[in-house]
Amino acid sequence: MKIQTKIILTSTLWLFILLVLTNSSIYFVFNKTMKDNAIKRLDTEISNVLEGIKQADRSTVNYNSLLRSYLPPNGMIRILPPNGNPILIVVKGNTNLQHLPYSYEAGEQINVEGIDHHLYAVGHIPIIWTNNEIVSLEVTEPLTDVEHSLRILKIILVVASLVILIPTVIGGRILSQVILRPIKTLIQTMEEIQNSKTFKKIRRDRSSKDELDQMANTFNNMMDLLEENYKKQEQFVSDASHELKTPLTVVESYANMLKRWGMKRPDILEEAIEAIHSEAIRMKQLTEQMLLLAKGDTQWEIKIEQVNIAAICHETSKYLQQAFQREISIHVNTDHPLIMADEKKIKQLLYILIDNAIKYSEKSIDISISRSGNFLFIAITDYGIGIPKEELERVYERFFRVDKARNRESGGSGLGLPIAKKIIAAHHGEIKIESEEGKGTTVTLKLPISFSDNSKIPLIDS
Structure with missing residues (x-):
């Protein structure tokens, strides 16, 4: 019925x-x-x-x-x-x-x-x-x-009842049509979406400020969100396919080379094995990064504990200095560089930012740690090629690289900063990038001292 x-x-x-x-x-x-x-x-x-x-x-x-x-x-x-x-x-x-x-x-x-x-x-x-x-x-x-x-009296009551019932039935029919019109429009729109495989919204000639109007508004917002996520998914798949195409092509080329001359020429064998191994590692890292970004915020496992930011910076810098033979200076401007955070995620965050600073500059790297009020600030500064002002807003886009200098040889996959931003958001912090082309880039992290009301450490001004 x-x-x-x-x-x-x-x-x-x-x-x-x-x-x-x-x-x-x-x-x-x-x-x-x-x-x-x-x-x-x-x-x-x-x-x-x-x-x-x-x-x-x-x-x-x-x-x-x-x-x-x-x-x-x-x-x-x-x-x-x-x-x-x-x-x-x-x-x-x-x-x-x-x-x-x-x-x-x-x-x-x-x-x-x-x-x-x-x-x-x-x-x-x-x-x-x-x-x-x-x-x-x-x-x-x-x-x-x-x-x-x-x-x-009987006649009057019967006539009066009919006079009341008949307009009520007519009025009920009109009222039901008015009430159900947005629902019918919703059904029609959903059928059109199903048939056309496109995103459509309910037409709203005017706002009635009632529950049905709220339903239509919620449906339209949901369509906007689905369309936005669908476009992001398409873009992500397209970018991921593009990024994986090159290492797969390299692996295929060297594999073909091995089939033809690998057993006869040791130099080609060694070169092919090294190239295939390098591209396999790159694909593994790229896949892990994409899977990390594909996870929703609710799927992140955050283990909150007291973390010494100065110690983590020294540890991370030590490994990167040995790997890239670059000087990294750390300046701790507070006696209490302690926050409540996930130690592994903070290490990953610092690794991404310091690694970017090393890749895009040839001079030393400066890391500054300071504290103000209820927040701890970490500033990572390189003196390299910098980022144009018009490109600063796009650096958090997946697979985005600023210019020809930031290619696959000198740069990474373009997934580092999106991951960094996600780690910062998971800790309720902020990330800010200031850069001047040709002079260098400073990335400033703002992290809360206490992650939640139940996990706090003493607040001591530096």
Whole structure:
């Protein structure tokens, strides 16, 4: 069943139940009020009849005439003995009343009775008749006006219910169309996306500021995010394919060379093995870097512990100095170079930045460690080729290289800085690059002293 049908049926059903309960209550109250008024009226008339009988001279009175004078309009008075037929029947107007069933009542009572689909007010009261016998004085009055009023009330309530129900059904249909229009648009848009294999958003002519408008807005934001991630994925796959194509081509070329001359020429054999080994290592490193970048932030395993940044800088610099025979100077400007961080990730971060500084400069490298407030600052400065200002914003893009000088021979794969930025973000820090072309580059890391409220070390100003 469609939602629109459910909305119409549910709203109509509840309104119908409400109308039935309300109309029944109105009819019940009106019916009871009218009958109570008829009983009170008949009780007054019976009292008048009794008063007339008491004042009359029983020896000379004509009860037929006396009772007729007190007879209600279109009513009837009967004198009923305990057994047998009525002693006296006085009828005014409607002679069919005398054929109504009767019964002797010993006590006083007044009721409204339904006889042959008509309402009658019937009252009984015991009196002493002329023969000193106790009889029942019955006064009967047809409630024609009450029946007429109740019929009119029924018609009014039914017509009023229809007048309310019909517009409600129409209004419910219109309202359901208004409510479901954004949902139908969403379904249509999703079907178009499925058929066309493209990203599309819901058209929003105006903002209604309701939940359905929020749904459309959320869907459009989701489409933007999916499209952006899809483009990034396409770009990443394209860049990765491009980066892997060269080492694979080299490996294939040297493999073919080995098949042709490798066994006959030792020099070619050695050169081919060295080239294949070098490119295999490069592909392994490139693959590891790409897998690292492909992981979401929630997949990073961060082991927080107290880390001595000065000690890590000395250790990392020592290995790189030996590997590249370059001078690396470390300046520690604080007595407390301690932070809460992941030691392995910080080592990887420093290795990336120092390695970049070595690759893109031929002079010494300076590393400065300082502390200000709740943050520790690490500045890595090289005096090399620098980065043009217009390229600074793109250095964090994957596989991006600034110019011809930063090629595969002198530079890396273009994944170092994206990884560095991701490590910094995982530690809630910041990275800033300042560079002047031809003079050098300074990369400044800003790391919080405490990683979380539960892992803090004493804050001591330097």
